[in-house]
Amino acid sequence: MKILVLGGAGYIGSHTVSELVDAGEEVVIADNLETGHIEAVNPKAKFYEGDIRNREFIDSVFENEKIDAVIHFAANSLVGESMANPLKYYDNNLYGTKVLLESMVAHGVGKIVFSSTAATYGEPESIPILETDRTEPTNPYGETKLSMEKMMKWTGVAHGLRYVALRYFNACGAHKSGEIGEAHNPETHLIPLILQVPNGQRESVSIFGTDYDTKDGTCVRDYIHVTDLAQAHILAVKYLADGGESNVFNLGNGVGFTVKEVIETARKVTGHPIPAVESPRRGGDPAKLIASSEKARKVLGWNPEHAGLEEIIESAWKWHKTHPHGYAE
Numbered sequence: 434m435k436i437l438v439l440g441g442a443g444y445i446g447s448h449t450v451s452e453l454v455d456a457g458e459e460v461v462i463a464d465n466l467e468t469g470h471i472e473a474v475n476p477k478a479k480f481y482e483g484d485i486r487n488r489e490f491i492d493s494v495f496e497n498e499k500i501d502a503v504i505h506f507a508a509n510s511l512v513g514e515s516m517a518n519p520l521k522y523y524d525n526n527l528y529g530t531k532v533l534l535e536s537m538v539a540h541g542v543g544k545i546v547f548s549s550t551a552a553t554y555g556e557p558e559s560i561p562i563l564e565t566d567r568t569e570p571t572n573p574y575g576e577t578k579l580s581m582e583k584m585m586k587w588t589g590v591a592h593g594l595r596y597v598a599l600r601y602f603n604a605c606g607a608h609k610s611g612e613i614g615e616a617h618n619p620e621t622h623l624i625p626l627i628l629q630v631p632n633g634q635r636e637s638v639s640i641f642g643t644d645y646d647t648k649d650g651t652c653v654r655d656y657i658h659v660t661d662l663a664q665a666h667i668l669a670v671k672y673l674a675d676g677g678e679s680n681v682f683n684l685g686n687g688v689g690f691t692v693k694e695v696i697e698t699a700r701k702v703t704g705h706p707i708p709a710v711e712s713p714r715r716g717g718d719p720a721k722l723i724a725s726s727e728k729a730r731k732v733l734g735w736n737p738e739h740a741g742l743e744e745i746i747e748s749a750w751k752w753h754k755t756h757p758h759g760y761a762e
Contacts, residue, residue: 435459436670439485439533439541440506441478442469445548445604447613449504449663450475456667461498463491472760473613485529488536496541502544502670503537505530509579511621512552512717513573522603526577530584544673545585546666549598550683551655551722553579560689561725564600564681569740571717582681584603589679597669597677601684602655602724604662606745607752613660614752616759623654624746627696628753631705638694638707642714645721653689653721658739658748668733682733685724686740695742702746 436453440446441462446469453460460478463485474480479498483490485507494500508526509515515522521692537545552575553568570576585596605624607614615625629635643650665684672680690698699709729735739745 434501434646434670434674435461435493436505437443437461437498437500438478439463439464439732440469440508441505442466442471442473442474442507444615444617445662446506447473447475447595448608448659449506449649449666450478451608451613452660452667454478454661460694461494461500468509468617470605470616475602485533486525488532491533491536493538495536495542496624500542501571502546502673503533503542504666504670505533505547506546508581510550510574510654511571513575513621515572515577519573522573522577527580527584529745530581534584534588534594537594538588543594545594545596546668546669546673547581547585547596547598548666549582549600550575550578551600551602551683551724553582553600553684556719557722560721561723562683563589563725564683564728586679595677595679596675597673597679598681599669599684601662601666602657602722604659605656606658606660606739606748608660609748611755614749614756616756618759623692623695624656624699624749625753627699627707628703628750630707631699631703632757634757637709637710638696639710639712639759640696641712641718643711644714647691647720647740649691649693651692652718653691655685655689655723656695656742656745657685657737658745660736661739663737665729665733668735672733680732682729683724683726684729684735685726686737687724687726688740689721695746696743699746699750702743702750
């Protein structure tokens with residue numbers, strides 16, 4: 434199959450491209466490099482630099498390549514930024530997807546796998562979170578992702594497009610080679626922030642809130658290795674290729690770790706004391722976010738292979754130790 438990966442120079446996109454290439458698929462990448470990195474582009478994939486909001490650009494990709502399916506990572510994804518600049522998120526995430534879907538319909542490309550998010554649920558009603566639970570986003574990032582899902586649903590009704598939306602939880606870790614990994618500026622994710630301490634880039638890590646109703650008072654999150662996420666996208670493409678109907682799946686380990694447990698594991702992996710500073714809670718942080726991924730396991734045959742927290746942090750540390758400034762080495 435020839436698969437178009439939008440945002441294939443980004444964190445999860447580049448890992449998915451790597452897994453697709455290893456699986457023998459033909460891969461085409463389109464990325465505007467706003468948050469992606471040219472260094473992360475797999476040399477075995479064909480690369481087009483451009484923006485999905487540009488209809489002429491996306492049309493040219495579909496005209497030049499006989500695309501069988503699309504995997505869509507091209508979106509902005511910072512919760513805080515979405516609160517401060519919501520229209521940026523509506524423009525890139527929603528308008529970009531609208532232009533993409535118009536082009537797909539025009540070129541007869543009828544299968545898309547899309548990276549959605551746990552942020553579509555907002556404050557969870559129960560744990561673990563099921564796909565059937567209420568979706569009530571608490572920020573524009575989650576709101577735009579949910580709207581993207583609905584846009585695909587109604588495009589499917591009108592034009593026969595079939596989609597899979599993958600709602601995932603905390604993506605983390607890095608490729609086993611240590612050659613690609615997480616590189617955000619500014620960095621907002623917990624594991625890379627913790628690893629900046631042993632890398633000499635910050636004195637300590639902050640723990641926001643120690644009075645939650647959890648086993649040690651700190652927030653619980655579901656961490657999922659980026660390679661396991663990548664495999665789920667490949668299984669979702671296969672599911673659609675085999676005639677599967679449009680569907681939504683949670684991707685998580687189904688196991689939660691507290692902030693203190695993550696820091697403690699990082700101390701063990703790096704051999705560094707990693708001082709932690711306890712700070713007040715941040716607004717809008719739910720106490721627990723854990724996914725049920727039973728549906729993905731059952732329907733897609735997905736089975737995360739890198740679920741251990743120590744293995745996740747070891748892979749991240751291998752990358753961050755050799756790339757302390759990301760790809761800007």
